[in-house]
Amino acid sequence: MKVNIYYGGRGLIDDPTIYVMNKMIEVLEELRVEVSKYNLYEDKNSITVLPKTLKEANGIILATNLEWWGIGGYMQQFLDSCWLYGDKEHISKLYMMPIVMSKTYGEREAQLSLVKAWEVLGGISGEGLCAYVADHVEFETNPAYKAIIEKKAEALYRSISQKQKGLPSSYSAINRTVLRNTSIELTPQESEQLSVYVSDDTYVKKQKEDIEELASLFKEMLGSDNKEENFIKEIKDSFNPLQGFSGTFEITLSDENKVLVIDIKDENINCYYGSMENADVLIKTTHEIMESIVKGRTTLQKSFMTGELSAKGNFKLLRNFDSVFQF
Numbered sequence: 001m002k003v004n005i006y007y008g009g010r011g012l013i014d015d016p017t018i019y020v021m022n023k024m025i026e027v028l029e030e031l032r033v034e035v036s037k038y039n040l041y042e043d044k045n046s047i048t049v050l051p052k053t054l055k056e057a058n059g060i061i062l063a064t065n066l067e068w069w070g071i072g073g074y075m076q077q078f079l080d081s082c083w084l085y086g087d088k089e090h091i092s093k094l095y096m097m098p099i100v101m102s103k104t105y106g107e108r109e110a111q112l113s114l115v116k117a118w119e120v121l122g123g124i125s126g127e128g129l130c131a132y133v134a135d136h137v138e139f140e141t142n143p144a145y146k147a148i149i150e151k152k153a154e155a156l157y158r159s160i161s162q163k164q165k166g167l168p169s170s171y172s173a174i175n176r177t178v179l180r181n182t183s184i185e186l187t188p189q190e191s192e193q194l195s196v197y198v199s200d201d202t203y204v205k206k207q208k209e210d211i212e213e214l215a216s217l218f219k220e221m222l223g224s225d226n227k228e229e230n231f232i233k234e235i236k237d238s239f240n241p242l243q244g245f246s247g248t249f250e251i252t253l254s255d256e257n258k259v260l261v262i263d264i265k266d267e268n269i270n271c272y273y274g275s276m277e278n279a280d281v282l283i284k285t286t287h288e289i290m291e292s293i294v295k296g297r298t299t300l301q302k303s304f305m306t307g308e309l310s311a312k313g314n315f316k317l318l319r320n321f322d323s324v325f326q327f
Contacts, residue, residue, distance in 0.1 A: 001160060002034040004057040006050070008064035008075030010041055016133040017065040017101040019140045020149055024061065024099075027153035040074035047077050051086035059095035059126075059160040062118070066102035066110045079117045091123045097156045098128035107132055119169045126159045126166075127152070230287075231260060232271045234294040238325045241267040245324060247317040250279035255286045264324065281318050285309035296327040 005025070009015050025035045036056070040047060054060065064075045082091065098114035100107045107130040115125045129152045133139045158164070241264075249262040261279070263270040283300075289308045292298045299322045303309045311318055 001032075001059075001157075002036070002057050003028055003059045003061065003156070003160070004053060005035065005037040005061040005063060006075070006078055007037065007039050007041075008062070008072045008078065010065075010067075011039060014136045015065050015101070016131075016136045016139050017063050017099060019136070020099055020101060020129065021061070021063050023146065023149045024153045024156075027150050028157060031154070031157050033157060040078055044074060044077075047074065048081045048085060050078060051082045054082070054094060055087060055090050057094065059097070059156060061097045061099060061156070062114050063099040064110070064114075066100055066104060066107055068104055069106065071100070071110050071113050075114075079121070082121055086121065088122050091121050094123045095126050095156070095160050096123050097126045097152070098130070100128070100130040102130070102132050103134070105132075124166055126164075127155060231290060231294050232273075234327065235262060235271050235325060236269060238294070238327045239264075239269045240324055240326045241269075242320065242324055245320060247281065247314065247320075248276055248279040249281045249283060249317075249321070250276055251283045251285065251290065253287050253290060254284055255288075260290075279313065281311060281313040281315075281321075283309055283311045283318075294327050 005021055007017065007021060009017050011018070021037065025037065028035050036053070038050060038053065040050075043050060062075065064071050066072075070076070096114075096118045098111045098118075100110045100114070102110065111128050111130040115128065118125050129149065131139070131145075139145055244266070246265045248264070251260040251262070252258075253260065258273055259275050261270075261272055261274055261276045263276070285303065285308065289298075289303055293300055293303060298308075300309070301319065301322050304311055304318070
């Protein structure tokens with residue numbers, strides 16, 4: 001016979017759950033039961049693969065401590081993984097004993113949560129153990145409490161060895177009716193393999209990178225038509241013609257390999273992506289700096305002075321740029 005213990009606490013030295021588990025292990029091993037203990041806080045990065053360890057066991061103990069509310073995140077994550085990746089056929093034959101030690105109100109509710117969850121999974125729940133512990137030293141040195149814990153361990157052993165049956169529960173009926181799994185039906189082996197992929201950080205990271213790359217590709221494809229219009233509308237809307245002012249600006253966006261041409265003739269402006277021979281002012285900058293200029297966060301003159309863009313040609317026209325365009 002083999003029993004697995006899954007501990008959902010944080011492993012604190014004053015957690016009475018640890019004392020209870022150790023006593024349970026002591027009694028079960030005296031009865032020649034093989035016991036394996038899994039500390040979920042130590043295996044938090046591989047909780048999704050732990051449901052496969054259920055197949056090794058004839059019974060399990062779900063043990064957790066109640067610090068303020070509920071059964072705790074690690075235990076909930078483990079139960080979620082059992083629902084998603086566990087072998088439901090094996091779980092239906094598996095005995096579960098809940099243990100909840102509490103330092104606050106709600107130990108019975110937390111124990112009932114474990115029972116409900118296990119029965120919804122289709123498993124068999126046995127008599128549990130829960131207690132409110134104000135002083136862990138007093139609790140651990142009380143011989144009467146020790147005797148109760150030992151009897152609970154013996155009761156678990158008898159339940160498993162005699163394959164005791166329980167009366168039907170509405171929670172297990174939920175598994176068959178209300179909570180019908182609408183996802184793709186997987187074999188136990190496929191579920192186990194899926195849980196391995198989920199727990200593999202490298203695999204998950206690679207999948208995320210692939211998704212982001214595809215999203216970026218589609219976004220670029222969808223936005224390719226609009227990309228050619230970048231800055232053109234803002235430049236035309238901000239045009240403030242000066243009397244007698246004419247000139248051509250060729251702005252190279254070095255990070256996009258694009259050239260933006262601005263051709264001004266008195267009150268007329270032509271703005272497009274392309275090229276122009278013998279432009280009066282040649283400017284070289286990046287998309288980010290150009291965006292800051294057209295959004296009014298900085299000026300072309302200031303960007304030139306700080307070295308964020310380079311320019312050559314007619315500097316008189318360059319100085320008038322910020323007057324002609326009032327972003």
